Amino acid sequence: MKKVLMSACLLGKKVRYDGGSLSVHDQLVERWKSEGRIISVCPEVEAGMSIPRKPAEIFEGDGNSVLDGEAEVFEKGGNVVTDDFIAGASIALELCKKFNIEIAVLAESSPSCGSSFIYDGSFSGNRTLGTGVTVALLRRHGIQVFSQHEIADAHKAIHATVDFPRRT
Numbered sequence: 001m002k003k004v005l006m007s008a009c010l011l012g013k014k015v016r017y018d019g020g021s022l023s024v025h026d027q028l029v030e031r032w033k034s035e036g037r038i039i040s041v042c043p044e045v046e047a048g049m050s051i052p053r054k055p056a057e058i059f060e061g062d063g064n065s066v067l068d069g070e071a072e073v074f075e076k077g078g079n080v081v082t083d084d085f086i087a088g089a090s091i092a093l094e095l096c097k098k099f100n101i102e103i104a105v106l107a108e109s110s111p112s113c114g115s116s117f118i119y120d121g122s123f124s125g126n127r128t129l130g131t132g133v134t135v136a137l138l139r140r141h142g143i144q145v146f147s148q149h150e151i152a153d154a155h156k157a158i159h160a161t162v163d164f165p166r167r168t
C-alpha cells in the first residue's frame with residue numbers, strides 16, 4: 001500500500017498561520033482516506049511553531065536557496081524563522097522515510113509546502129515561481145510533490161508503479 005504525505009491543513013486541520021484550514025473536497029482524497037493511505041503533516045507546527053503564528057515568507061529566494069544557506073525565512077515584522085522551517089522539512093522527510101512515501105500532496109504557495117509558487121518575501125500578496133522549504137527537501141530525496149490542484153496527477157503517480165512480490 002503506497003502511502004501519501006498530505007499537508008494537514010488540506011485535510012481540514014486548523015494549523016495554518018491564521019488558525020484556519022484549506023480543506024480539499026475531492027473524491028480521490030476520500031478514497032485515499034478510506035484506503036488508509038494518508039499520512040498527515042504540518043511541518044511548521046511539527047517544528048514547534050504556534051497556532052496562530054505570524055505569516056512568514058522567504059526573502060530573495062525559495063526553498064532551495066534556504067537549504068543552500070543563501071536565503072532566510074522571515075516572519076512579518078522581521079523575526080528570522082529559517083531554522084524552524086528547515087526543522088519542519090526534516091520532520092516531513094523522516095515521515096516519508098518511515099512510511100516509504102514517494103508521493104506528497106502539499107498546499108500550494110506556502111513557504112513550507114508550496115510546490116510551484118511561493119509568496120515573494122514582500123508580504124504584499126505577490127506570488128512568484130518557486131518551492132517551499134519542505135518541498136525542496138523532499139524533492140532532493142526523490143519524492144514527487146503535487147499541489148491540491150493536481151490530485152488526479154498524484155493519483156496516477158500512486159498507481160503508476162505496482163509493488164510486485166519479491167522472488168525467493
Ligand code: SF4
Pocket residue numbers: 007008009010015016017041042043044045107110112113
Ligand atoms: S501549508 Fe504546510 S506548513 Fe502551512 S499550515 Fe498547511 S501543512 Fe502547515
